[in-house]
Amino acid sequence: MLQQLYESIFRADFLFAIIRITAPILFAALAAVIAEKAGVVNIGLEGMMMISALFGFLIAYWTQSWAIGVLGAMLIGILLGLMMGFFSFKLKTNIILSGIAVNMLGAGGTIFLLHMFTGLRGNTGALVSPNILIPTIDIPLINKIPILGEMLSGHAILTYLAFILVVVIRVFLYKTPLGLKMRAVGENPSAASSVGVSVLKMKYIAIAMSGALAGFGGAFMSMYYSQGWNQGMVAGRGFIALAAQAMGRGEPVGAMFSSLLFGLAQAMKTKVSGLRGIASYNYLIEMIPYVVTIIGLVVYAISIKRRARRHQLKPVKE
């Protein structure tokens, strides 16, 4: 059995799968990174992805254009972000609660909305056609290289976008005045406001950007990964992304590596469950990505503690 597993893992298509699986987690992890930098905990990522996945798909179907669909998903993400911001910053609800509200909306509301708009129940399988799915591209030259070509070429446009955004967001956070202000707001709001930086504005911008990224993640799920929207499709990726953000120490590049780790776990799960004679352990195998998440968070927590001890930071007095 192990022999069989080795054979299926040490192959270019397995590496290809990791990248494909990582992309939506990465979008969401970047969304978490941006929000966190401005001091906003965006726990509503899961719901944002669900809702934008649905609307992205529907808009693409109505316009018969994948590009407009992706754009629509992004806009829906931004709107959801601003809504969460409005509830938390303006109406002063706890941000965790408004995040949970978005998640509930994502879980239940989407099924209702789908039925309202299309009369369909639970999934959009009936509406799928090739021109509303996000196209893949072959990268010239690279696709000729053995293994590397198979691994890197032929992905969806949004997959490449996810990895490009890692760099873009890093540059944004560290090299632009807006990014600087955002980080200052996240770390010491009174310092920021004492020099005239609007804390509220920065937080709104951050959660809107976070929403946009979650929107991309959602679009990727419904318009490429699962080829159509169905309930339960996001399957905890929004939460895994929060773990990736934490494990990546809140940095874009760190979050990318943690996302890849989760991508690997997910790909493993798929491979293992495909092995012969293992069907009876199905539910156990389903757990792999989540177990990896927990282990990852534990490792992260220990490393933070060690670092704190080394720097002799005093824990907060209870």
Next chain:
Amino acid sequence: MEEQELVVRMEKISKVYPNGIAANRDVDFSVKKGEIHALIGENGAGKSTLMKILFGLEQPTDGNIYLNGEKVTLASPLVAISKGIGMVHQHFMLVPSLTVAENIVLGMAPKKSGIFIDNKEAVRLTREYSEKYNLHVDPDARVADIAVGMKQKVEILKALVRGARVLILDEPTAVLTTQETGELFQELKNLKEKGFTIIFISHKLKEIKELTDRITIMRSGLSVGVYETDSISEQEISRLMVGRDVVLKVSKTESVPAETVLTVNDLHYINEWDKKTLNGVSFAVRSGEIVGIAGVEGNGQRELVDILFGLKLPASGDARVSGQSLIGLPQARIRHLGVSYVPEDRMTFGVAQTASIQENVISDRYSRKEFNNGPLFNMKSLHKESDKLIVDYAVLCKSRSQEVGMLSGGNIQKVVVAREFSSDPILIIADQPTRGIDVGATELIRKRLVELARAGCAVLLVSADLNEVMELSDSLIVMYNGRIAGYFDDGKWDDVMMGEYMLGLKSQSDEEIRRACHA
């Protein structure tokens, strides 16, 4: 006045907070161009409020502000900054993970090619100002890694880069070492020569004498005088600062101290900035007496009280109640030894604001047998207990189930005191027990303290209110700079003498201070 123009003129400034407390009453305050002007006064005298008004953080209830002769409305710090006013807060307004240069240009970062931060320009700007004004900082260092003295320089630079011509420094030396203080003074004198105007808030007389040109002294919200620094003695300043207003008399009989309850032995404490805030404090409190601790805030009283109630661990030394060491004990154990604690910050440590009066008064005794029926509370006895305390301590409320947070300050403190005084303590630590509360509540609390002491309780009273400690105490300890500067047990003290010890003008010999230990 004519030949030297006034950069800042605040006229008849009053500030009354919604809760009715008047922080400033008809204060006139003016600063000449190019001077270092000290603003001095006890805690709560209103100097911080006055400066917050000048920096646009608070709006005056009444009065006018003129900058360079022009009447202005300072609606926010941004407006104040744009009018050339800069403030260095006591708690630094810096972002630790950013570099010095990034902190300095935050909110006004220079750009290149339209979107990116021009980091080179930011560093250059920092260097330029740093050299021009002799404030040496490393532009590329992270703020988290630099020393407190340098952080302060960064704050001053922040203000200068934004075009400040008038700098307000709020107790800038409170966090500095002696050496850093010397450096800061040199830099400030330098700035003065360059034509900057500096307002220096402090209550350290030596520093003020050394550094400033003129002094405005404040006391309980009023300005009690403006003087040329050279024309007034330190004694005179201290008299004006702590001069007494109305005195609430509490009748009390002679104390008959019995056995020692609390012994504090050679306590040392080093704070997070490596500053020694307690430096060998030893004393004892005996049953039947009230020992008062007087002193300007920030001279080690906070640390002392925190250590005695287990909120901080000392670097060395010991504190014992009835022979049992308190160090490292959890609060429940300390209470179990018979220690009661009236905390300074009653809203955080004294009560649970959203809980009822009943829940608050029973929070230290709910586990007692008489209040329980098996796994459930015996509500009847709880009601009885809380109603009794409400009556005994005259808590003005609708019922025992009213939320504590809805009560007035004085009544909240009565709730705290009702709980702390009624648990048969052998030692009460009362930290600013009457700060900010009404006269009625103040009187009740003071009366109860004296009653308890006369009934055999040991009381340690820490208060920045000089009247209070002088009136209530049977013996008095004055703290200055983390040490005991004087111990008095003869009942013959007055505010002038206290002021001199509190401000470090005088201190007793080790011999005399050792009497505080009764050993």
